Amino acid sequence: MLNPVRLNDGDAMIKGPSVILATASAGGTIAAVRNLGAQGFDVDVVSSDRLGAAAWSRYTKRRFSAPPESDSERFLERLLAIGQSSPGRILLPTSDETAWIYAENAPRLQRHFRLYHPPISSLRRILDKKLFSESAAGVGLTVLPSWDPTSLDELAELAPTLPFPVLIKPRTHVHRVRNDKGVVVDTPQDLILQYRRFLDREQPRTVDTPLLPDAKRPLLQKFVRIGAEGxxxxxxxxxxxxxxxxxxxxxxxxxxxxxxxxxxxxxxxxxxxxxxxxxxxxxxxxxxxxxxxxxxxxxxxxxxxxxxxxxxxxxxxxxxxxxxxxxxxxxxxxxxxxxxxxxxxxxxxxxxxxxxxxxxxxxxxxxxxxxxxxxxxxxxxxxxxxxxxxxxxxxxxxxxxxxxxxVPGIVHAFSELYLGLRSLPRFLRAKAANGMTTTKTSRKLEEQHS
Missing domain, CATH: 3.30.470.20 (ATP-grasp fold, B domain)
Incomplete structure (x- = not known):
């Protein structure tokens, strides 16, 4: 029998073990809701999206709407309000963003939740990919060659010497505009172009934090093409x-x-x-x-x-x-x-x-x-x-x-359809641009052979 949860600061003991999870559209959250609900936990879900599949599971006891996790201040305030209304839930990180929010704001959150995460110093060395690579190498793990130019002038000097292809890799996924894994480039010219685009897109919107001072600047990493070993x-x-x-x-x-x-x-x-x-x-x-x-x-x-x-x-x-x-x-x-x-x-x-x-x-x-x-x-x-x-x-x-x-499977399907329709115009624009590039290249070839 699982024991009830009691906070350390005088809050009343809740009736039974209770957990609260965010990132309702994520597969890990869906699986956790089912696993914990089947084990007798009361599972609450915070969803920033109406099509957050985990919020629709039969194992979810309560659903709470919230601002996007990327809007960290408003998300935090909503979470604090939820916790204050019924303290004692176990709060587990479900994304890089929530892991950082919970650790960075632990003194405020622990008044209402039972926190379970490592210290902010640990997460900084994990979520900052350069610091993580240094830590991994320090215990004998192999890491890929990487570079960290601090300016565009330094990048321009470095670019011709790099072993392409190279991955322009986000230094962290905390407070990012996009949640992609980066972009692969094959030439020095493309590297400089895509690096500038990354800075233009991310820097104006990235939240400054003293604990991640270089978050706006991406890393460069040797790109390895994946073979049969996956x-x-x-x-x-x-x-x-x-x-x-x-x-x-x-x-x-x-x-x-x-x-x-x-x-x-x-x-x-x-x-x-x-x-x-x-x-x-x-x-x-x-x-x-x-x-x-x-x-x-x-x-x-x-x-x-x-x-x-x-x-x-x-x-x-x-x-x-x-x-x-x-x-x-x-x-x-x-x-x-x-x-x-x-x-x-x-x-x-x-x-x-x-x-x-x-x-x-x-x-x-x-x-x-x-x-x-x-x-x-x-x-x-x-x-x-x-x-x-x-x-x-x-x-x-x-x-x-x-x-x-x-129901979560149905909701997930609708979510994927919605995201697909939203991305269709961008896909068509990219395809049209590629077509124009191909046409221009063909014309140049025709002129060279005429």
Missing amino acids: VLSITGFIDRSGELFVTRAAKKVLQRSQPIGVGVCFEAQPSPENLPARVRDLCRELDYFGLFEAEFVSFDGRWAIIDFNPRMFSQVGMDIRRGMPLPLFVCLDAIGDTEALRREVARAQTLDDQQAVFRDRFTLRAILLAQTLTARISREELAKWRRWLKQHAGHAVDFAADRDDR
Whole structure:
């Protein structure tokens, strides 16, 4: 039996264990709501979007509307009002933005919530990608070559010497205008152009914070084209003491966009030897506790770490299927139920369904349809993905769809359709611009050969 939650500052004890989660459209939030609700937690969801799928789960007890998380001040004020009305809920980070908001404003939030996150100093070394790369290298992990020009003049001097292709990578996703992973460039000229565009887009709107002083300036990183080995994901949990530790490994086999993008499909696989131990060393170096996802790519015959997510991530549901219920672990640690936590972690260390796969079926089908209509996919590739869906139908975990909780899957489909329609004009403009460029190039070739 889970224990009730009591705050330390005199607030009344609430009736039972209660959790509040934001980022309602995220796959990790959807999975956490279902996992915790099935385990007897009261789960409340804060949604910044009417089509936030997690808010429509049958396991969600209460729904709260809120401003976008990117509008951090207004989002924080709304969260404080929710907490004041009914104190005692466990507050878990569900995105980079909320992880930062919760840690940066911990003194105000802890009056009304039971917080569960590492100190702001830890998150700074994780969410600032340059500091993170330095920390990872310090514990013996391989990292990709990177550069940090501090001015456009320095960039212009550096550009001709770089080993292209190069990724212009956001230094952090905190307080960003866009939530993309960056842009890949192949020439010095394109690097300078795209770097300027990044600064023009991000700098006027990025919120200044002394703890992330260089947030407006992107990093440059060697871009590695992904082969058959895919992107390796090591996910897991480490408790406050650093003693309890458990992981799973998976391969990202499809992403939303090329050459970089958010994962759509993952396949379970065994962990490479010694890599989980290195991740544990990294967590201890960073003074980090909680659930996590560490991402790796193959580089010069070794696994190089490229990112670390200190919060919920899309394929949490697959880890739950594989016997590693990460949302439950963090809640047990948050309420101090050490006995139950030890028992659950020990069980997770002996169970692993390595047949499990993760998919966002609606998005996968939408991608295949779009690529078919635009003649960007071969018949062989299309047939491969149809076979993949059929082959794994019996042991697939979906982003949102679930037979026992159908509404979030429907809401997610409507959300994807809405986002697709919103992006259609930009897609058509980009296609028209590419067509004009192609026509001009053809004319030049014709003139050269006439």
